[in-house]
Amino acid sequence: MTRDKTDFWVGLFVLLGAIALVFLALRAGNMSSFTFTPTYTVHASFENLGGLKVRAPVKSSGVVVGRVSGISFDNERFQAIVSMEIESKYAFPTDSSVSILTSGLLGEQYIGITPGGEDKMLAAGNTIQYTQSAVVLEELISKFLYSSAGSQEKP
Amino acid sequence: MTTPYKAISQLGARVRKSITNLGAFMRLAGAILARSGAALSRARLVTQQIHFIGNHSLLIIAVSGLFVGFVLGLQGYYTLSRYGSEEALGLLVALSLTRELGPVVTALLFAGRAGTSLTAEIGLMKAGEQLAAMEVMAVDPIRRVLVPRFWGGLIAMPVLAAVFSMVGVIGGWVVGVQLIGIDPGAFWSQMQEGVDVINDILNGFIKSVVFGLAVTLVALHAGWTARATPEGVSRATTRTVVHSSLLVLGLDFVMTALMFG
Numbered sequence: 371m372t373r374d375k376t377d378f379w380v381g382l383f384v385l386l387g388a389i390a391l392v393f394l395a396l397r398a399g400n401m402s403s404f405t406f407t408p409t410y411t412v413h414a415s416f417e418n419l420g421g422l423k424v425r426a427p428v429k430s431s432g433v434v435v436g437r438v439s440g441i442s443f444d445n446e447r448f449q450a451i452v453s454m455e456i457e458s459k460y461a462f463p464t465d466s467s468v469s470i471l472t473s474g475l476l477g478e479q480y481i482g483i484t485p486g487g488e489d490k491m492l493a494a495g496n497t498i499q500y501t502q503s504a505v506v507l508e509e510l511i512s513k514f515l516y517s518s519a520g521s522q523e524k525p
Numbered sequence: 526m527t528t529p530y531k532a533i534s535q536l537g538a539r540v541r542k543s544i545t546n547l548g549a550f551m552r553l554a555g556a557i558l559a560r561s562g563a564a565l566s567r568a569r570l571v572t573q574q575i576h577f578i579g580n581h582s583l584l585i586i587a588v589s590g591l592f593v594g595f596v597l598g599l600q601g602y603y604t605l606s607r608y609g610s611e612e613a614l615g616l617l618v619a620l621s622l623t624r625e626l627g628p629v630v631t632a633l634l635f636a637g638r639a640g641t642s643l644t645a646e647i648g649l650m651k652a653g654e655q656l657a658a659m660e661v662m663a664v665d666p667i668r669r670v671l672v673p674r675f676w677g678g679l680i681a682m683p684v685l686a687a688v689f690s691m692v693g694v695i696g697g698w699v700v701g702v703q704l705i706g707i708d709p710g711a712f713w714s715q716m717q718e719g720v721d722v723i724n725d726i727l728n729g730f731i732k733s734v735v736f737g738l739a740v741t742l743v744a745l746h747a748g749w750t751a752r753a754t755p756e757g758v759s760r761a762t763t764r765t766v767v768h769s770s771l772l773v774l775g776l777d778f779v780m781t782a783l784m785f786g
Contacts, residue, residue, distance in 0.1 A: 373569065376572060376573055376576050377572055379576055379580050380572045380575045380576045380579070380580065383575065383576070383579050383580045383583065383681075383684060384575070384680070384684060386583075386684070386688060387683065387684025387685070387687045387688060388684075389691075390684075390687035390688045390690065390691035390692075391687045391726070391730070393691045393694075394619075394623060394687065394690055394691055394694070394720075394726050395722050395726055397694075397713065397716075397717070
């Protein structure tokens with residue numbers, strides 16, 4: 371086989387590998403989580419994060435508007451601080467509330483933003499005041515047991 | 526009839542021999558890496574080797590990937606339908622392939638096809654005294670023969686593993702969506718939500734690079750240290766397949782524990 375032909379086939383071979391990787395990344399993987407659109411970061415504190423992970427989606431009305439970018443612990447107020455990147459084309463009022471929701475019954479947890487009514491919009495670096503922690507199953511059960519035990523004591 | 530004393534000293538000799546072989550293997554690997562400048566200055570040799578090693582393995586890798594994808598689709602559907610989660614079939618197929626089956630099965634097939642051909646070629650060169658002739662002509666045989674094959678194998682392996690995974694996913698789609706009738710939207714969207722580019726695809730890629738390194742080095746070493754007889758060459762090819770398969774599976778366990786454990 372002549373030199374140029376060998377080079378051609380080898381080049382085609384490596385190209386095929388690159389195409390295979392790109393196919394896997396785009397069609398099989400969640401490449402969409404790498405948004406190259408501009409984003410701004412806001413923070414929120416929660417009492418309990420539940421199973422929230424970094425890169426979990428941030429949804430409003432069920433549509434993904436951003437991603438969780440960082441999770442840290444505030445040792446002074448003993449709360450979890452979540453940083454999330456929201457796409458710049460979506461602006462939310464400063465009195466919006468965030469809560470940690472679960473997709474389906476046993477699915478992954480995500481953050482839901484419910485818009486408020488203020489005129490001023492959230493800017494980069496702002497902290498969202500109104501937060502609701504994740505629902506922890508054990509606390510729910512103990513609350514139920516405690517309240518049902520309390521109602522039984524009434525004469 | 527060996528006395529216990531002889532048996533123990535034979536065991537000791539075996540262990541010493543394997544450790545010495547391991548040392549020789551590492552020394553050859555070091556020599557190949559040290560002379561890798563030849564790969565850059567004579568890229569023509571490397572591309573020739575990529576052609577022999579990679580292009581000629583493409584057919585077996587692609588067909589195996591297709592059939593592995595088919596089987597994953599069928600077996601996965603059988604188990605998932607018990608829990609009513611048939612729509613997660615795409616996720617199952619893609620995760621199994623990119624994380625495990627792609628790199629490992631490709632490495633095993635690569636060891637069988639390309640590894641043995643490397644070993645046989647170098648062993649026969651040794652048997653035909655070509656390597657000795659090169660040394661007489663002041664051409665470094667490691668630089669001329671081993672280094673291009675090393676880099677050819679190292680480059681070809683990840684490419685083949687990626688092709689295997691891609692064809693496997695397509696095979697799973699053919700069985701799941703076309704034959705069984707799972708909803709294509711659910712098939713692809715569950716897969717895209719669950720397969721992470723960094724954690725799954727990149728880790729699978731790293732695995733395939735490490736496997737390529739291991740299999741190519743084992744194949745080259747077995748050929749280089751083959752006895753210069755037909756029987757010696759056949760033993761060397763057997764050693765290539767057995768040792769590189771075991772090494773691939775052992776490395777797979779270690780890397781899976783590191784990456785995903």
